[in-house]
Amino acid sequence: xxxxxxxxxxxxxxxxxxxxxxxxxxxxxxxxxxxxxxxxxxxxxxxxxxxxxxxxxxxxxxxxxxxxxxxxxxxxxxxxxxxxxxxxxxxxxxxxxxxxxxxxxxxxxxxxxxxxxxxxxxxxxxxxxxxxxxxxxxxxxxxxxxxxxxxxxxxxxxxxxxxxxxxxxxxxxxxxxxxxxxxxxxxxxxxxxxxxxxxxxxxxxxxxxxxxxxxxxxxxxxxxxxxxxxxxxxxxxxxxxxxxxxxxxxxxxxxxxxxxxxxxxxxxxxxxxxxxxxxxxxxxxxxxxxxxxxxxxxxxxxxxxxxxxxxxxxxxxxxxxxxxxxxxxxxxxxxxxxxxxxxxxxxxxxxxxxxxxxxxxxxxxxxxxxxxxxxxxxxxxxxxxxxxxxxxxxxxxxxxxxxxxxxxxxxxxxxxxxxxxxxxxxxxxxxxxxxxxxxxxxxxxxxxxxxxxxxxxxxxxxxxxxxxxxxxxxxxxxxxxxxxxxxxxxxxxxxxxxxxxxxxxxxxxxxxxxxxxxxxxxxxxxxxxxxxxxxxxxxxxxxxxxxxxxxxxxxxxxxxxxxxxxxxxxxxxxxxxxxxxxxxxxxxxxxxxxxxxxxxxxxxxxxxxxxxxxxxxxxxxxxxxxxxxxxxxxxxxxxxxxxxxxxxxxxxxxxxxxxxxxxxxxxxxxxxxxxxxxxxxxxxxxxxxxxxxxxxxxxxxxxxxxxxxxxxxxxxxxxxxxxxxxxxxxxxxxxxxxxxxxxxxxxxxxxxxxxxxxxxxxxxxxxxxxxxxxxxxxxxxxxxxxxxxxxxxxxxxxxxxxxxxxxxxxxxxxxxxxxxxxxxxxxxxxxxxxxxxxxxxxxxxxxxxxxxxxxxxxxxxxxxxxxxxxxxxxxxxxxx
Amino acid sequence: xxxxxxxxxxxxxxxxxxxxxxxxxxxxxxxxxxxxxxxxxxxxxxxxxxxxxxxxxxxxxxxxxxxxxxxxxxxxxxxxxxxxxxxxxxxxxxxxxxxxxxxxxxxxxxxxxxxxxxx
Numbered sequence: 001x002x003x004x005x006x007x008x009x010x011x012x013x014x015x016x017x018x019x020x021x022x023x024x025x026x027x028x029x030x031x032x033x034x035x036x037x038x039x040x041x042x043x044x045x046x047x048x049x050x051x052x053x054x055x056x057x058x059x060x061x062x063x064x065x066x067x068x069x070x071x072x073x074x075x076x077x078x079x080x081x082x083x084x085x086x087x088x089x090x091x092x093x094x095x096x097x098x099x100x101x102x103x104x105x106x107x108x109x110x111x112x113x114x115x116x117x118x119x120x121x122x123x124x125x126x127x128x129x130x131x132x133x134x135x136x137x138x139x140x141x142x143x144x145x146x147x148x149x150x151x152x153x154x155x156x157x158x159x160x161x162x163x164x165x166x167x168x169x170x171x172x173x174x175x176x177x178x179x180x181x182x183x184x185x186x187x188x189x190x191x192x193x194x195x196x197x198x199x200x201x202x203x204x205x206x207x208x209x210x211x212x213x214x215x216x217x218x219x220x221x222x223x224x225x226x227x228x229x230x231x232x233x234x235x236x237x238x239x240x241x242x243x244x245x246x247x248x249x250x251x252x253x254x255x256x257x258x259x260x261x262x263x264x265x266x267x268x269x270x271x272x273x274x275x276x277x278x279x280x281x282x283x284x285x286x287x288x289x290x291x292x293x294x295x296x297x298x299x300x301x302x303x304x305x306x307x308x309x310x311x312x313x314x315x316x317x318x319x320x321x322x323x324x325x326x327x328x329x330x331x332x333x334x335x336x337x338x339x340x341x342x343x344x345x346x347x348x349x350x351x352x353x354x355x356x357x358x359x360x361x362x363x364x365x366x367x368x369x370x371x372x373x374x375x376x377x378x379x380x381x382x383x384x385x386x387x388x389x390x391x392x393x394x395x396x397x398x399x400x401x402x403x404x405x406x407x408x409x410x411x412x413x414x415x416x417x418x419x420x421x422x423x424x425x426x427x428x429x430x431x432x433x434x435x436x437x438x439x440x441x442x443x444x445x446x447x448x449x450x451x452x453x454x455x456x457x458x459x460x461x462x463x464x465x466x467x468x469x470x471x472x473x474x475x476x477x478x479x480x481x482x483x484x485x486x487x488x489x490x491x492x493x494x495x496x497x498x499x500x501x502x503x504x505x506x507x508x509x510x511x512x513x514x515x516x517x518x519x520x521x522x523x524x525x526x527x528x529x530x531x532x533x534x535x536x537x538x539x540x541x542x543x544x545x546x547x548x549x550x551x552x553x554x555x556x557x558x559x560x561x562x563x564x565x566x567x568x569x570x571x572x573x574x575x576x577x578x579x580x581x582x583x584x585x586x587x588x589x590x591x592x593x594x595x596x597x598x599x600x601x602x603x604x605x606x607x608x609x610x611x612x613x614x615x616x617x618x619x620x621x622x623x624x625x626x627x628x629x630x631x632x633x634x635x636x637x638x639x640x641x642x643x644x645x646x647x648x649x650x651x652x653x654x655x656x657x658x659x660x661x662x663x664x665x666x667x668x669x670x671x672x673x674x675x676x677x678x679x680x681x682x683x684x685x686x687x688x689x690x691x692x693x694x695x696x697x698x699x700x701x702x703x704x705x706x707x708x709x710x711x712x713x714x715x716x717x718x719x720x721x722x723x724x725x726x727x728x729x730x731x732x733x734x735x736x737x738x739x740x741x742x743x744x745x746x747x748x749x750x751x752x753x754x755x756x757x758x759x760x761x762x763x764x765x766x767x768x769x770x771x772x773x774x775x776x777x778x779x780x781x782x783x784x785x786x787x788x789x790x791x792x793x794x795x796x797x798x799x800x801x802x803x804x805x806x807x808x809x810x811x812x813x814x815x816x817x818x819x820x821x822x823x824x825x826x827x828x829x830x831x832x833x834x835x836x837x838x839x840x841x842x843x844x845x846x847x848x849x850x851x852x853x854x855x856x857x858x859x860x861x862x863x864x865x866x867x868x869x870x871x872x873x874x875x876x877x878x879x880x
Numbered sequence: 881x882x883x884x885x886x887x888x889x890x891x892x893x894x895x896x897x898x899x900x901x902x903x904x905x906x907x908x909x910x911x912x913x914x915x916x917x918x919x920x921x922x923x924x925x926x927x928x929x930x931x932x933x934x935x936x937x938x939x940x941x942x943x944x945x946x947x948x949x950x951x952x953x954x955x956x957x958x959x960x961x962x963x964x965x966x967x968x969x970x971x972x973x974x975x976x977x978x979x980x981x982x983x984x985x986x987x988x989x990x991x992x993x994x995x996x997x998x999x
Contacts, residue, residue, distance in 0.1 A: 027943075030953030031906040031923055037949045038907075058924035063931060 006045050008036050012056040019065050028059055079409070080416065087417040090393075097385055100775040102425050104768045105473075108378025109422075109429035109465065111764055114440045115371035116461045117448060119364055125258045125347035125357065129200045131290065134163075136297065136340035137353055138287040145353045147287040149278025151338065152192075154311055155287075159303070161295035164197045167285040169269075171261065171356050173549070175733050177240035178228040184549065184734045185224065187264040187356070195266060198290045205235040206250025216241075218267040219250040241267065243552075243732060257447070260347040261355035280312035286355065289340065297340050305337040312336070318657065358445065358750075366754075367444075370761045373514050375465075377765055379473040380507045381772030382418070386477035387504060388779045397481055398489030410482035418474025419467070426466045430454075443757045445750075505812055508776065511769040512816030512853055513823075518762030519849035520824030521831075524841060525755040528832065529748060531839045537744065538671030539580065540615035543711045544740035545718065546579050547726070550692075550707040552733040557692045557704055563725040569711055569718045574609035575692055575704035580673045581743045589684060591645070592653035592661060599644060602673065602683040605694055605703045610685075611636075611668065613710045621650045621666030624687050632695035634665040634687055641682035642667045654684065662686075675747035679836040708740065715739075766853070770860050773809070777861040781805065781868045788868055789876035801869035802862060809861050810854060817850035824849075884967045885936065892917070893929040894938055894968060898960045905944070905955045906930065930958055938964030 013029075020028060032055045039048035091098040126132055138147045138155075152165040170189035175182065193212040195201070201208070204222060211219050218241055225234035225248070234248045246267065255263060269275040274282070291297070313325045316336065322328035329335065341350055347359040400410060433440075433453055441447050452458065553560050561573050578584055590598035608624035608631075610616075619639060624631050635654060642649040645664075654662045670680045688694050692704030711718045719737065726735045781788070788801055796804075825841055832838040886894070896912045897904040910926045913919060933939040944955040960968075 026953050027906070027956045028927065030950040030955060031927070033953065034907050034947075034950050035923060055923055058922045059927070061924065061928060063928060 006040055006048070008033070008052040009049055012053040016056045016059065019060060021064055021066050024064050028064065032056065032059075083413045083416040084420070086413070087420050090417065091421070094389070094392075096778070097389060097775055098421070100771050101382055101385055101421055102428060104381045104771045105378045105422060105425035105469065106428035106432060107764060107768050108375045109425055109462070109469065110432035110436060111374045111761070112371045112465055113429055113433045113453075113458070113462050114436065114444075115367045116465065117452060117458055118367055118440075118444050118446065120457070120461070121258055121446065121448070121452075122348060122359055122364055125359065126260055126344045128256050128258070129343070131293070132344050133342070134291045134293060134295075135198060135343040136289050136291065137343055137346060137350075138289060139339045139341055139353070140283055141334065141337060142339055143352075144283065145286065145350075146283035147285055147338070148280045148283050148312070149275060149285050150280050150311065152285070152287040152289070153278065155289065155307070155338075158307060159300060161291050161300050162289050163292045164194050164290045166192045166194045166198045166288050167269075168192075168195075168261070168288065168355075169285060171263070173736075174242050174265075174267075175240075175549070175552075176228065177243075177732055178237075181228060182732060182734055184736055185264055187262055189261065189263045189266050189355075190269050191266050192269065198288050201255070202253035204251045204253060205233060206252075208250070211250040212266065212268040214247075214249070215268055215270045216244055216246045217249040218246050218265055219252055220248055220265045221252055221254045221263070223254050224264050225251045240732065260343070260353075260357040260359075262357065279315065281315050288343065297342075301337075301339055304339070305335050308336050308338060363444075366757075370518075370757070373518070374761060374765055374768065375469065377511050377514055377768050377772075379469060380511055381768060381775075382421070382473040383476050384504050384507055384772060385775055385779070386414075386418070386474075387480055388776060393481060394484055394489040397484045398486040401484070401486040402490070407482045411478045414478035414481055415471065415474045418477070419470035422466045422470035422473070425469075426462060430462070439760075443753060443760060445753060504776075508773065508809075509812040509815040510819075511765075511772065512813050512857070513819040515762065515766045515769050516813075516817050516820035516849050516853050517824045517827075518758060518765050519852060520820065520846060521828055522755065522758040522762050523845050523849060524824075524828040524832070524839075525751065525758055527845060528835065528839050529751055529755060532676045532748060532751075532835075532837065533745070535672075535676055535837060538616065538669055541580070541740040541744050543713075543715075544613065545709045545711055545715070545722065546738055546740055546743070547707040547709075547722070548579070548736045548738060549705075549733060550575065551702065551705050552730040553704070553707070554692070554702040556729045557707075558690060560707075560725055560729045561690075563728070564709065564722050567718060567721045569714050571710040571712050572609050572613045573707065573709050574607045574613040575688065575707045576604055576606040576610055577688070577703040577705050578604060579706040579708065579740070579743070580614065580671075581675075581740065581747055584673055587656070587684070589654045589656055589662075592655045599682060601641065602681050603686070604673075604683065605686045605688050607688050607690065607692070607704070610708075613708050614671075616671050617669040619667045619669050621664070623666055626690055631665065631687055632689065633660075633662050635662045636666040636668055636685040637664055638668055638680070638683040638685075639670045640680055641684065644682045672744075675744075676837040677835050766856060770856060773857060773860045774864070777805070777809070777864050781864055785868065785876045789871075789873035792869070792873045793877070798866065798869045802865045805865035805868075806858055806861055809857050813850065813854040813857055816853070821846050821850065884970055886938075886967060886971065887929075889925070890929050890933055891968075891971065893926065894933055894960065894964055897930075897933075897939060897958050898965070898968065902957070902959070904958045909958075933964070934958070937961060938967055 016029065016032075017025065032052060035055065036048050036052045039051060126135075129135060137145075138151060139145060140147050149167070152167050156162050156165045168189050168191050171187050172189075173184050173186045174188050176185050191212060193210070195212060196203070196208040203211070206219065211217065218239070220228075220234055228234065228239070229237065234251055237248050238245055239248060240246070252266075291300070309325055317323075317325060317328060322331065341353060346353045347357050348361040348364065351358065351360055397410060400413075430453070434450055437448060437450065437453060550557070557575070564570055565573060585603045586600045587603040588598060588600045590596050606624075608626050611618070611623050620642070621636075624634060624636065628634075637645070637649060645652060649664050649667055652664050654660075654664070668685075672680060673683070686694065688703045692702050694701045694703045709718070709722065722737070723735045726733075784805075791801060791804075825846060828841060832841070892913060893909060896909050896916070900908055900912060906923055906926055909930070910921060910923055913921060913926075930939065930941075934941055938961060939958045940961050941956050941958045944957050946952045946954050
């Protein structure tokens with residue numbers, strides 16, 4: 001082999017040139033080459049090549065590696081300045097396109113910004129607690145959120161893995177009386193004294209360790225303390241809390257908003273046996289545990305079945321008819337146990353465990369999907385307009401290439417241009433987002449403020465978003481435009497969108513598809529909503545006024561009822577322990593007969609007038625009758641329960657153990673007690689007497705938590721009359737009331753918000769897509785100006801010409817709907833599965849949105865096509 | 881007495897540059913060291929030492945003409961400066977001065993007849 005043919009390894013040379021300082025490169029390269037030649041002269045070609053590589057690697061020293069000064073040469077900066085200037089000039093020159101580009105993009109960015117704000121807020125829930133990853137919530141079994149009182153106490157004694165436990169109850173509303181101020185305050189929790197050891201709270205006044213140790217003590221948040229005590233200190237003061245004298249033992253900072261239980265005050269539990277000792281069968285506490293660091297949740301959960309058996313087994317057996325635990329276990333479809341849910345997951349993954357924070361992981365998915373869609377549409381506009389205008393830019397590209405520009409440089413020029421547009425759009429989008437913040441809060445059911453939007457984290461997100469968009473939207477035109485052959489470009493042979501027409505049309509069709517999909521979703525959501533509100537409830541919730549804190553009327557209920565009954569507009573008055581459309585209790589019952597069965601029933605304790613007030617029809621037997629002493633133990637069931645029972649339900653006996661015998665006296669028609677999302681379940685209605693007491697149990701069980709009044713016209717007068725009666729009988733309690741039909745209506749707030757969300761996003765999507773379509777049509781017509789003129793000269797009518805252009809775009813809508821209709825159908829079918837009672841997604845719902853989009857496209861394009869077609873052909877053809 | 885900031889390898893390189901006089905560049909220095917001391921060294925170490933010595937002011941450099949065996953790349957020649965020569969002189973005299981003060985050392989080895997009887 002000839003010596004001249006032996007070359008050093010290419011990779012080594014390239015590597016050296018890549019990392020080495022230009023200043024030192026020549027000398028180093030020279031020395032390595034000289035050595036290489038010398039080694040070859042010694043006849044060791046292989047070794048020479050290997051050593052060449054080794055030498056290169058050995059030169060990789062800090063001293064010889066390029067620094068920042070070697071990379072950003074002054075020349076480059078000058079070049080970037082030039083790109084910047086040219087970009088601004090070109091933006092300025094094509095004001096119309098620039099406007100549409102920036103407007104579309106900023107709308108998309110603003111939507112995305114708000115969505116990113118929402119998502120990052122949702123993901124931050126409960127992370128502010130110290131050691132939030134070690135805090136867990138106990139679940140009864142796998143998904144029961146109520147836990148027995150004994151659980152926390154016993155678990156801490158038995159398991160060294162548990163550092164601390166705390167039990168909570170709430171959120172509930174309580175009546176505060178300080179001086180002559182009386183308010184009903186929501187968002188209150190009762191808690192064990194270990195509250196501060198599990199959760200992170202900031203005590204402004206008071207000692208955390210003994211704030212909740214004594215009964216009748218309460219800790220207020222700063223805002224609540226200021227409400228009642230103004231500037232002076234609330235600490236150590238006494239207030240009337242639900243009518244009891246209660247000491248303020250601490251003032252704490254308001255909790256952050258991103259928590260799954262937002263508290264305004266925390267009161268201590270009473271020192272009663274149901275709290276201090278408790279039992280294993282009544283589930284009435286939320287239990288939280290903080291594990292010691294390093295403890296494994298799974299290992300702990302494995303010990304729970306045995307734990308439950310050991311302590312709760314006997315009591316469970318007492319209420320069943322099995323002889324021993326193993327036999328009961330064998331007959332159960334699940335193993336009785338407890339489990340632990342991560343506190344930071346409660347908000348998004350276990351909404352039923354969250355105490356009023358109403359989050360949902362699905363919302364995150366939906367919001368991100370919508371955000372991506374809108375941004376995509378805006379990016380597509382940008383790409384389409386840039387490539388469509390390529391012919392106009394082709395001369396510039398050709399000239400730059402002739403003058404020695406490399407493709408790489410042209411690419412960076414166009415990327416700079418797109419980044420400038422996105423930065424303009426970014427600034428605009430901040431303004432749009434700020435203006436839209438209130439509306440967005442309504443959609444997302446959150447209360448963001450302007451400061452959240454301007455927080456450094458959010459701005460950083462926005463910047464990243466902008467750079468991504470600038471790059472994504474800019475890269476296609478950049479690569480496309482920079483590939484022009486200079487000669488063709490200068491000769492003007494590059495026709496607009498010859499090669500990329502297909503892609504451009506595809507992108508437009510895709511925009512249509514997204515718009516159609518969003519409109520289909522909107523239509524389905526609203527059709528379902530209308531369906532649900534038009535559905536017969538099986539009761540008449542109209543004109544029913546309910547008082548929500550009538551527990552304060554204990555002992556005075558009859559007198560109160562007599563007072564308001566004097567008003568001629570009051571038709572009937574009833575009371576119950578819960579209200580329909582609210583959260584219902586479930587109680588377990590078993591039948592008292594051979595082959596007894598048991599079931600967990602939806603449960604209500606109602607007075608005899610209840611059915612009359614609510615207009616619930618009887619199917620069999622009779623309603624409660626106050627005249628019959630035996631009715632104190634009577635129950636009424638619904639049709640579903642009768643069906644479950646089988647046979648003639650009247651006279652059959654139910655029991656909860658302890659010798660109870662409750663005969664069925666009547667069956668009522670099924671009625672909805674909650675939203676149409678859930679099916680009607682078997683229900684048992686127990687009796688409470690005229691005074692609101694449940695005679696079957698301890699004398700003092702006052703179960704009239706809600707008084708419902710059927711009104712006949714003239715609400716305002718009735719409300720005023722009821723309120724004055726209220727103030728007479730319960731002067732220390734504020735008068736809280738609602739109308740039952742409103743309350744049923746509020747059950748669909750989430751769905752309505754969901755619908756509004758889709759309305760807004762489909763509106764946005766269509767607006768942005770139309771902007772793009774409008775510009776694209778204007779551009780296409782400009783290019784086809786001569787063609788249209790020639791056609792007109794040859795005899796085409798204005799109508800023919802307009803239809804010609806419109807036809808092109810209609811095809812795209814058609815393609816879009818072919819994609820969107822099946823997608824919309826399947827996605828919305830999935831959404832509807834949440835509802836027990838759902839509409840059929842018909843052809844109408846699917847096709848109308850497509851037609852709507854087509855009409856919008858015709859309007860957008862039609863005006864311009866008609867204008868072009870109406871123009872005088874001479875103007876187009878004269879200047880050849 | 882002030883201290884001269886010079887490592888062992890740097891001193892060696894400085895000496896060799898002084899010896900080679902007008903023909904001192906990376907490879908000649910490396911080869912000279914290899915032939916004079918038998919040490920195997922990498923060219924990058926020589927470059928690094930030469931650069932360090934130049935920053936310290938003991939060497940100065942100029943770019944020479946292109947040569948064929950380097951594919952037209954130029955060489956960088958090094959010359960010793962006054963300061964460099966001064967540093968070498970100082971080290972030399974200091975070392976000699978110290979060395980000359982070493983007295984006869986007895987390492988406890990007996991060179992008596994019994995020890996080398998067979999020599």
